[in-house]
Amino acid sequence: MKPERSSSPFSMERALEEALARFRPLLSAEEWQALLEELKRPLAPALRLNPLKVNPAEVHMWAEWYGWRLQPVPFCPTGWQVVESAYPVSQTIEHRLGYYYIQDAASMLPVELFDFPPDARPLILDMAASPGGKTTHLVARTNDRGLVIANDSSHERLTALRLVLQTWGGINLAITGFPGERWGGWYPETFDAVLLDAPCSMQSLRPLESHPMRPISQGEQRRLAQRQVALLLSGLRALRVGGQMVYATCTLAPEEDEAVLEAALQRHPGTFEIESVDDRLPAPAPALEATPEHRFPPQVRRAVRLWPHRFHTAGFFAARLRKVAPVPSESGMTSPPQTRTRLTWLRPSEMREVLEALKRDYGLDMQPLFEVQVAGLVRREDYLYAAPRAFEAYFGALPVVSLGLPLLEATPEGWVLTHEGVARFGRQCQHGRVILPAEMVTPWLRGEDVPLVIRPPWPKTRVVIVTDVHGRVLGRGRVQRTQLKNLLPRRVVLQQPPSVP
Ligand SMILES: C[S@@+](CC[C@H](N)C(=O)[O-])C[C@H]1O[C@@H](n2cnc3c(N)ncnc32)[C@H](O)[C@@H]1O
Numbered sequence: 001m002k003p004e005r006s007s008s009p010f011s012m013e014r015a016l017e018e019a020l021a022r023f024r025p026l027l028s029a030e031e032w033q034a035l036l037e038e039l040k041r042p043l044a045p046a047l048r049l050n051p052l053k054v055n056p057a058e059v060h061m062w063a064e065w066y067g068w069r070l071q072p073v074p075f076c077p078t079g080w081q082v083v084e085s086a087y088p089v090s091q092t093i094e095h096r097l098g099y100y101y102i103q104d105a106a107s108m109l110p111v112e113l114f115d116f117p118p119d120a121r122p123l124i125l126d127m128a129a130s131p132g133g134k135t136t137h138l139v140a141r142t143n144d145r146g147l148v149i150a151n152d153s154s155h156e157r158l159t160a161l162r163l164v165l166q167t168w169g170g171i172n173l174a175i176t177g178f179p180g181e182r183w184g185g186w187y188p189e190t191f192d193a194v195l196l197d198a199p200c201s202m203q204s205l206r207p208l209e210s211h212p213m214r215p216i217s218q219g220e221q222r223r224l225a226q227r228q229v230a231l232l233l234s235g236l237r238a239l240r241v242g243g244q245m246v247y248a249t250c251t252l253a254p255e256e257d258e259a260v261l262e263a264a265l266q267r268h269p270g271t272f273e274i275e276s277v278d279d280r281l282p283a284p285a286p287a288l289e290a291t292p293e294h295r296f297p298p299q300v301r302r303a304v305r306l307w308p309h310r311f312h313t314a315g316f317f318a319a320r321l322r323k324v325a326p327v328p329s330e331s332g333m334t335s336p337p338q339t340r341t342r343l344t345w346l347r348p349s350e351m352r353e354v355l356e357a358l359k360r361d362y363g364l365d366m367q368p369l370f371e372v373q374v375a376g377l378v379r380r381e382d383y384l385y386a387a388p389r390a391f392e393a394y395f396g397a398l399p400v401v402s403l404g405l406p407l408l409e410a411t412p413e414g415w416v417l418t419h420e421g422v423a424r425f426g427r428q429c430q431h432g433r434v435i436l437p438a439e440m441v442t443p444w445l446r447g448e449d450v451p452l453v454i455r456p457p458w459p460k461t462r463v464v465i466v467t468d469v470h471g472r473v474l475g476r477g478r479v480q481r482t483q484l485k486n487l488l489p490r491r492v493v494l495q496q497p498p499s500v501p
Contacts, residue, residue, distance in 0.1 A: 015213040019203045023252060025292050031309070035205075038309035043206050044081040045089050046073060046105040051140050052169055053424060054099045062094060065500045074282040074311055076108035078140065081312070087498050093445055093474060096492040097423045098167035103133045104208060106306050106316035110248035111137035113277050113304075113320040114193055121146035121374070122192035123394060127180035127235055130157035132164035134197050134248075139170035144373060146192075147172050147390040153179040158401050163491070166405065169424035171375050172388040175401040181230050184237030186336040189326060190394065192243045194235040198228045200249040200256050205307075206314035221255050228260045229267070236264065236272055237327040245272070247303075248318040257317040258288050258296045258303065265297055268328065272321045274299045285310045287317070338397040346377040346384070354384065354408065357415055361461040363430025364417075375404065384408040384415065416463035419476055419489055426465045426473035431457065433465045434477060434484060441468050444486060445497035452484045463487070470500070 024032060049056055059080060063070050067086025073079030082089055089095060089102055111134050116122060122142055129135045129150035138148050150173060152161055158177050165173055180196070201224055207213040232247055239245050249256050261274060278284055287303035290296060303319030346354065354377060358364045370376070370386070378387045387404025405424065408415040417425070426433075440450045444466065459479065466477045466484070475492065478485040 015203070015215045016205065016207065018215055019205060019213065019252075023205070026254070026288060027307070031307070034309040035307060038312065039205065041312070043104070043208070043308075043314060044071070044083045044312070045085075045102060046079055046081045046108070047089055047095075047100040047102050048073075048076065048108055048137060048140075049078040049080075049100050050098055050136070050168060051078060052144055053097075053427075054094075058099075062092070066092060066498060073105045073108055075280055076105070076112050079103075079105060079108045081105055091494060091496070092498065093472070093492075093494065096167075096494065097473065097475070098169055101133060101136050101164075101168065103137075104206075104314050105311065106204075106313035107133055107250070108137065109280075109304065109306065109316060110134060110195060110197060110246045110318045111141055112280055113246050113318060114138075114141065114195075114244055116142050116193075119145075120192075121390075123190065123390065124148045124193045124195070125183060125191045125235065125238055126150045126195045126197070127183065127231060128152055128197055128199060129175075130154060130161040132161045132168075134195060135161075135165060135173070136168040136170070138193075138195065139165075139168060139173060142172075144170050144172050147174065147388045147394070149174050149176055149395075151176045151178055151180060151183070153177065162402050165402075166420050167423070169405060169420060171373050171386045171405045172390070173405070174388070174391050174395075174403045176398065177401050181234045182334070182336075184234035184327070185329075185334040186238075187395075188237050188329070188333060189240050191238050192240060194239045194243070194245040195248070196228075196231055196235045196245065197248045198231055198256070198260075200224060200228070200251040201253055203251040203253045204315035205252060208314060216253075221253060225255050225260060225263075228256055229263045232260060232264050233267060233327070233330075236268065236321070236323060237329070239323045241323050241326060243323050244275075245321045245323065246318060247321065248316070250314065250316055252305065252307070252315040252317065254288055254291050257305065258300045259294075261287075261300050261303060261319055262296050265299070271325045271327045272323045274302045275320045275322050276302045277304060277318075277320050283310070287319070336395070336398050339399040340397075342397055343387075343392065343403065344379045346379060351377050354415055358408075358417075361459075362417060362432040362465070364425055364428055366425070377407070378403060382410040383418065411463065413462055416461055417465070417476070419487065419492070422465050422473060422476050426467070427471070429465055432459045432461050433467055434459065434479070435467050435469060436474065438469060441474070442497050442499060444474060445488075445494045447486055447488055447490070447493035449483045449486050452479065452482055454479070468500070472500075 069084035130152035306316040385404040476487040
């Protein structure tokens with residue numbers, strides 16, 4: 001959650017001191033020393049690979065190119081901490097094209113707690129999703145099958161969410177902008193999995209730019225806790241019996257962690273269990289049994305409390321709940337809003353025509369993928385979105401901010417792959433590519449047009465996939481008479497691209 005007040009370095013320091021004083025009684029003397037030692041060390045940035053776009057071994061090639069020393073994140077097979085780096089992880093074309101997401105290692109825990117059988121197509125609700133880090137992880141863990149609804153009530157934060165998810169390249173995604181509290185009443189007993197990465201006070205003890213620390217009053221903490229309980233109960237109600245819900249915060253304040261779980265257990269006893277997740281961690285990281293003032297119910301201890309010194313991360317809290325009985329309705333079922341403008345899906349014959357054009361122009365056969373993903377093509381203005389069929393089946397005409405991935409764009413010459421389409425599928429295209437000579441790669445990544453050098457066969461489309469000699473996809477270009485026009489979006493362009501051997 002965005003801080004309501006600005007966090008000056010002074011207030012950040014004060015917040016850390018206050019938090020440390022509060023947390024002192026919660027740790028043994030030995031652990032307290034370990035925590036203080038840990039806080040003296042800088043926090044290593046971390047990245048999580050995008051299995052929709054890259055082969056996991058590629059991370060070692062990037063490490064060589066960019067001078068990174070990597071350490072695996074112990075609870076996330078696709079996560080790496082970058083403990084030394086000659087070149088920042090945020091300044092590479094691989095990052096800008098969504099080959100990896102930069103995320104603190106602790107934030108990789110909650111999605112790893114879910115059990116997703118290999119070929120499952122789960123229906124997932126991410127209740128508080130922006131800017132989308134954990135949604136990208138959900139899409140990766142489910143191999144972009146099923147449907148993930150990325151919801152956030154903050155309208156200012158929906159643009160960031162859309163950009164992050166489009167960069168990641170998932171198809172089976174919908175973005176909605178409702179208060180999370182509504183979902184339980186609108187869609188009870190519906191989802192196979194629910195993630196609540198709750199808005200919180202961010203007392204993580206390791207302030208990050210994205211998670212600054214600031215002093216927090218008791219009143220504010222109480223209000224946050226009330227909202228967390230309401231969101232948790234809504235999520236539980238939206239979950240089907242047998243489904244899993246993960247509750248997570250980036251704060252170590254017990255009022256927003258163990259106490260929220262306790263409040264939910266008291267409100268709806270016997271409807272869910274907190275499951276042990278010890279098998280997901282290299283060493284136990286149990287939640288608190290008690291604070292000096294209060295003892296929690298024993299099953300709350302099965303949650304995970306990531307003190308920073310446990311695995312060299314920021315502070316974090318997560319619990320996996322299993323629903324075992326329906327949650328009784330408190331305010332009754334309410335009807336979700338419905339929009340009058342329905343989605344315009346392409347008819348099977350229109351879709352066949354578009355997919356044939358993709359095969360002809362780019363040598364890309366998307367038919368099998370569309371069958372596996374159970375996706376179709378939706379037209380919105382000049383774009384065709386590859387979008388999940390499941391959305392309408394479950395949610396009818398519920399208003400969405402966006403659905404699926406913009407795959408094709410209308411041009412005077414016909415449909416061409418979008419930037420997002422090339423970033424996700426460019427490597428699978430058999431033709432329609434132009435390989436840049438090594439000396440042109442740096443100017444290209446800076447966003448410049450370059451002289452046209454094409455070896456036969458001549459591409460069948462003017463909008464081509466640009467690669468380097470390593471086969472790295474470097475976005476799209478438009479073939480003009482003597483030059484290749486650079487179609488990299490501004491947000492992807494690098495000021496000082498590193499040179500790769
Ligand atoms: C901790 S952040 C989520 C971070 C995100 N899951 C990620 O991994 O990138 C919490 C989010 O909750 C949203 N939020 C706050 N109150 C909400 C509510 N009542 N319903 C839904 N979202 C809410 C905030 O706008 C914020 O984006």
